[in-house]
Amino acid sequence: MKNETLKILLKRIVSSLVVLFLLITVIFILLRVSPGDPSDKFISPELSPQLIAHVRDSFNLNSSILVQYEAFIVNLCKGDFGISYSYRMPVLSVIIDYLRFTLIFSLVSFAIQIGLGFLLAIISFQKVNGFIDKMFSKLSLVVYAIPSFVIGVFLIYIFSATLNILPSSGLRSFDSADYSFFQSFFDYARHMILPLATLSLGGIAVFYKYLRDNLEDTYNKPFIMNLRANGLDDRTILLKHIIPNAMGPLIAVAGVELGLLFGGALITEVIFGLPGMGRLTINAIFSRDYPLVIGCTFVSGVLVILSNFIADLLKAKIDKRLIKGILN
Secondary structure, three states: OHHHHHHHHHHHHHHHHHHHHHHHHHHHHHHHHOOOOHHHHHOOOOOOHHHHHHHHHHOOOOOOHHHHHHHHHHHHHOOOOOEOOOOOOEHHHHHHHHHHHHHHHHHHHHHHHHHHHHHHHHHHHHOOOOHHHHHHHHHHHHHHHOOHHHHHHHHHHHHHHHOOOOOOOOOOOOOHHHOOHHHHHHHHHHHHHHHHHHHHHHHHHHHHHHHHHHHHHHHOOHHHHHHHHOOOOHHHHHHHHHHHHHHOOHHHHHHHHHHHHHOOOHHHHHHOOOOOHHHHHHHHHHOOOHHHHHHHHHHHHHHHHHHHHHHHHHHHHHOOHHHHHHHO
């Protein structure tokens, strides 16, 4: 079993490295072949041709794409993503400043999605084909079908523009410097309500639907009927047999969802003006900050791959039969 587990690790690591390499290669090529270049905003018509050439050379843009790509791969193997054109700082230093927020923001949203999705699925399952079950099922489909930016704009219109009870952007109020610790905490919490709701509603619908269907499928299996025939009460069957067996398939969905959150809650961060990876990536793309775009893509890719990797290991840990499926 240890050899099989080791094979899983090696296979996943190799495949993940290949995927990551292809990802950053595609991004590198797309950036280089797209029109325009990052030196345009630093070049004035008043500059001499020699100075213009020097500016472009400082961005390493006068070399061919192959030469640029070779230098990029060599630096990447050294862990050097270069200097951000916009921030004049090492790319990794810029990313770390923004990554901390995205990690916390994503983990809190993920916990909300899992917790509420699980709770609603249990309530719905206990009222099978009842009013609550039907209402939750239809509502989950509607919420899942609505794009997150529509949800965000709708929430801002209702709670910020109309009711004026929640802030529409940022992390703190303008006068937060004068707040006490508890005032600052509640001010921060108020600013995070709408972004967390926007980011979490779609995930809650996904987790609810998957878990609700898995609970019903598990409930209809023969071994559950045998347990009931042996006299076990419904509560014991639900807690000790139905829920544990229904949670297994949900791990794959959780891995994908967490990876997407870690990759940058792009739309939510842009709508609410939050200092996260999504907003940083968008700004880097618009400013044609090549090193920063590559760095953001690399870090986001690592987080997505890592989340799915952990999910695969958990699935294999829960069900040993999956080891053979992963190896094949």
